[in-house]
Amino acid sequence: MKLIDRSIVKQFLLTALFSLVAVTVIFVVIDAMEKLDNFIDRQATTQVVALYYLYFIPEIIKLITPVAMLLASLFVTARLSTQNELTAMKACGISLYRLMVPYIVVALIVTAGSIYFNGWIVPVANSAKLAIERRYLGTGGGLHATSTDLYIQDSPTRIISLGFYDDGRASAQRVSLQEFSDSNLTVVTGRMDATGMSWDSTARSWIMRSGTQRWFTGGKERMERFATRSAGRLHFTPDDLRKKQEKPDAMDYYTLQAFIENQQRAGQDVNRWLVDFYSKISFPFATVIVVLFGVPFSSVRRRGGVGVQLGISLLICFIYLIFMKVSQVFGYNGDVNPLLTAWMANILFFGAAVVVMLRVKK
Numbered sequence: 001m002k003l004i005d006r007s008i009v010k011q012f013l014l015t016a017l018f019s020l021v022a023v024t025v026i027f028v029v030i031d032a033m034e035k036l037d038n039f040i041d042r043q044a045t046t047q048v049v050a051l052y053y054l055y056f057i058p059e060i061i062k063l064i065t066p067v068a069m070l071l072a073s074l075f076v077t078a079r080l081s082t083q084n085e086l087t088a089m090k091a092c093g094i095s096l097y098r099l100m101v102p103y104i105v106v107a108l109i110v111t112a113g114s115i116y117f118n119g120w121i122v123p124v125a126n127s128a129k130l131a132i133e134r135r136y137l138g139t140g141g142g143l144h145a146t147s148t149d150l151y152i153q154d155s156p157t158r159i160i161s162l163g164f165y166d167d168g169r170a171s172a173q174r175v176s177l178q179e180f181s182d183s184n185l186t187v188v189t190g191r192m193d194a195t196g197m198s199w200d201s202t203a204r205s206w207i208m209r210s211g212t213q214r215w216f217t218g219g220k221e222r223m224e225r226f227a228t229r230s231a232g233r234l235h236f237t238p239d240d241l242r243k244k245q246e247k248p249d250a251m252d253y254y255t256l257q258a259f260i261e262n263q264q265r266a267g268q269d270v271n272r273w274l275v276d277f278y279s280k281i282s283f284p285f286a287t288v289i290v291v292l293f294g295v296p297f298s299s300v301r302r303r304g305g306v307g308v309q310l311g312i313s314l315l316i317c318f319i320y321l322i323f324m325k326v327s328q329v330f331g332y333n334g335d336v337n338p339l340l341t342a343w344m345a346n347i348l349f350f351g352a353a354v355v356v357m358l359r360v361k362k
Contacts, residue, residue: 004089005102008076012106016072023064028053035137042136052136055129058122059249065114066286070317073103073294074310081299096360100295107291114284119253127250154235156267157182162197170199170238175208177231190215197231199238206231235265248276256280271338275331278342283324285346290317292353296360320349 032053039049080086089099150162150172163174175197179190194211208229215222240262248256256277263270294313324345331341 004094008099008102009106011076011079012072012103015075016068016110019068019071020061020064023068024057024060027060027064028056031056038137044136048132048136052129052132055125055132058117058125059129062114062118062122062283065110065284066290066320067314067317069107069110069287070290070294070313071310073291074298074313077295077298081301086299096296096299096357099299100292103291103295104288107288111284111287114287115281118284119280123250123252123255127246130247130250150241152236152241153268155265157185158234160234165241167238167242170201172197175211188216192229192231194229203230204237206234235262248273248280253277253280269334271334272332274338275328275341278339279324279328282342282346286320286349289346289349289353290320292350293356296353296357300360316349320345323348 032049036049039052077086080089086099090096148164150165152160152162154160157180159178159180161174161176162172165172173196175192175194177192178188181187181189190213192208192211192213194208196209197206198209199205200207208231209227211226211229213224213226213229240259251259256273260270260273260277263273290313293316297313327336327341327344330336331338336344
């Protein structure tokens with residue numbers, strides 16, 4: 001049986017790798033045809049375009065790995081069935097469940113690798129890709145070298161506005177810090193306005209320059225002017241400002257987790273980011289689910305041959321992806337628990353895969 005296992009693993013990996021490369025090339029070519037005009041208009045060099053798609057490839061691999069694994073499980077099992085090798089194995093007492101063992105082992109290994117790949121490799125590549133998009137395509141969001149009109153909710157009772165922020169120098173101009181009452185968030189208890197604010201890396205604090213500080217107590221106002229003054233215990237650093245503008249796809253697990261904790265401390269609604277955080281772990285398990293679906297389904301000969309099986313299996317795979325995206329909307333809006341939202345597609349399609357396995361001949 002070890003010989004059969006090795007043969008299946010070899011065919012499975014080679015077919016999955018071929019599918020991954022083929023779909024990636026198709027994806028890159030289609031995307032390049034769409035964006036090439038924009039790169040030319042922005043006078044991007046060939047090196048820039050090449051780097052852009054080099055950084056784009058990890059994101060493509062992340063998205064199409066389940067599709068590649070589905071195609072591989074489909075073709076390998078269908079070939080065994082067409083050549084009557086599957087019938088011979090069953091005649092020797094090898095059940096479908098035993099036949100699925102090498103598939104599942106490979107799928108679990110790929111899933112474990114995908115969790116690391118999606119959590120740390122893809123965000124680094126996406127960050128570099130977004131930087132190119134901001135410069136040459138005018139998209140991608142994020143914090144530019146200089147930004148205007150930034151608003152930060154540092155805590156449930158503190159709001160800070162920055163009229164102009166220089167990310168390179170970690171300094172801001174036209175700064176306003178407002179404190180509100182714990183019991184009534186419509187009542188201002190204090191305010192600090194300054195012409196400038198800079199980050200002191202030694203003291204790890206923000207320093208206000210040339211401003212005034214006001215206190216409002218008992219219906220009275222007290223004001224004090226200052227040349228330089230610490231802004232107090234603020235909960236953000238220049239790195240945090242940069243991360244606040246980043247997309248979840250450009251943050252690794254730990255960075256996104258820290259970002260969510262900061263947003264929770266500030267009283268922000270974090271459902272959207274929690275869904276994205278849990279999805280970074282749940283999505284790789286789609287690899288196992290599509291294999292559980294593909295092997296039993298393709299083990300049965302159907303009219304129309306492999307083409308019909310391929311069409312149905314791909315349809316199921318894309319239904320899974322669409323369902324996952326649709327369910328995320330409910331999680332983003334807070335209608336469904338973020339953890340349940342991230343795993344809902346996996347749970348439902350795992351149940352469907354189990355039904356398929358139970359219905360086919362063993």
